[in-house]
Amino acid sequence: MAFFRSLVKSGALSMLACYGWLRVRLSKKPTLLILTYHRILPADAPERAVEQPGMVTSPQSLENHIRVARKLGAEPVHLSDWLDRNRQGKPLPKLAVAFTFDDGWQDNYQYAYPTLKAQNAPATIFLVTQMIDTGNTFWPEQVLSLLTTQTIPENDSSFDWLRPHLPSGPTPGANRPLSLMEADEVIARLKSLEDAAILEALEQVYTSHPDIAPTETSRSILSGSELAEMAQNGLVMYGAHTRHHYRLNRLKDEKSLKEEIVDCLKDLKSLGDATIPVFCYPNGDITGTGEDLVSDTYKAACTTKTGWNVAGCNPYDLHRFNLHDGNSHSTRTLLATIGRGLL
Numbered sequence: 001m002a003f004f005r006s007l008v009k010s011g012a013l014s015m016l017a018c019y020g021w022l023r024v025r026l027s028k029k030p031t032l033l034i035l036t037y038h039r040i041l042p043a044d045a046p047e048r049a050v051e052q053p054g055m056v057t058s059p060q061s062l063e064n065h066i067r068v069a070r071k072l073g074a075e076p077v078h079l080s081d082w083l084d085r086n087r088q089g090k091p092l093p094k095l096a097v098a099f100t101f102d103d104g105w106q107d108n109y110q111y112a113y114p115t116l117k118a119q120n121a122p123a124t125i126f127l128v129t130q131m132i133d134t135g136n137t138f139w140p141e142q143v144l145s146l147l148t149t150q151t152i153p154e155n156d157s158s159f160d161w162l163r164p165h166l167p168s169g170p171t172p173g174a175n176r177p178l179s180l181m182e183a184d185e186v187i188a189r190l191k192s193l194e195d196a197a198i199l200e201a202l203e204q205v206y207t208s209h210p211d212i213a214p215t216e217t218s219r220s221i222l223s224g225s226e227l228a229e230m231a232q233n234g235l236v237m238y239g240a241h242t243r244h245h246y247r248l249n250r251l252k253d254e255k256s257l258k259e260e261i262v263d264c265l266k267d268l269k270s271l272g273d274a275t276i277p278v279f280c281y282p283n284g285d286i287t288g289t290g291e292d293l294v295s296d297t298y299k300a301a302c303t304t305k306t307g308w309n310v311a312g313c314n315p316y317d318l319h320r321f322n323l324h325d326g327n328s329h330s331t332r333t334l335l336a337t338i339g340r341g342l343l
């Protein structure tokens with residue numbers, strides 16, 4: 001029975017892959033595929049043990065994606081170039097691909113940049129500007145690290161905010177650290193809280209328990225010098241992903257929205273010439289006021305909606321394909337993910 005199920009699954013995957021291949025090959029209008037990545041980490045990188053599986057792609061997969069895109073006839077382009085030509089009504093490649101990376105992870109410099117350089121594939125990294133050159137990391141990684149390495153003590157009020165989100169059952173994080181998958185589910189549940197509130201709660205945990213506070217032994221976010229080096233030959237450009245990665249639909253007032261959207265562009269411009277006025281919504285979360293501020297401030301915006309973009313599309317509603325090892329570790333799974341996104 002298990003064999004039959006895996007045969008059906010494999011057949012469905014192949015059909016989706018064929019569908020993806022055909023749709024891309026037969027696209028009539030000039031089309032742009034935007035591929036989204038987060039972290040690029042080798043299979044044996046220790047960071048994988050404390051990261052959400054849906055965030056990670058291996059350097060080998062990235063290299064394969066670039067090769068497959070070229071084999072499909074897609075021309076790797078700078079996202080900003082395609083958008084400029086689209087806006088000006090200039091000719092566009094029949095099929096183009098733009099590689100984008102969200103959040104500004106240090107591993108983008110360590111593992112993605114050498115691949116991009118070797119393959120001569122331009123890329124855009126969407127930066128969280130107030131995280132650059134800090135030893136900080138995002139709250140999901142902090143929570144994952146906490147839950148997968150520590151037990152959560154009962155009767156300790158500094159963890160009260162976390163308790164309702166822990167798995168129910170006989171071992172709700174009190175008897176043993178959680179598995180990566182269990183902790184990943186806690187992250188999903190914690191998204192009902194405000195980002196700033198979670199960060200504040202984590203600070204209180206570290207104040208009460210300095211022994212488990214994150215250390216700066218391994219910096220996870222890009223530094224200014226790494227950004228400058230990647231921008232040197234024009235291969236990598238930088239877009240905006242807010243100042244603190246706060247989800248826009250969870251901010252209290254317009255002042256905070258302005259800080260995250262408008263001031264992020266000011267931060268970005270201070271980084272130099274390799275920046276583009278393109279915004280990328282954290283978590284894809286949008287509000288009406290936020291959208292208005294984005295369209296007043298930026299020339300385009302990437303969403304988390306899945307799909308491709310054709311000539312004449314709305315530049316503030318760019319669709320992408322979110323890739324990670326779980327959905328694109330082989331050519332067949334990559335094409336199936338694209339096919340599924342185009343159904």
Ligand SMILES: [Zn+2]
Nearest residue numbers: 102103282283
């Ligand atoms: Zn992000």
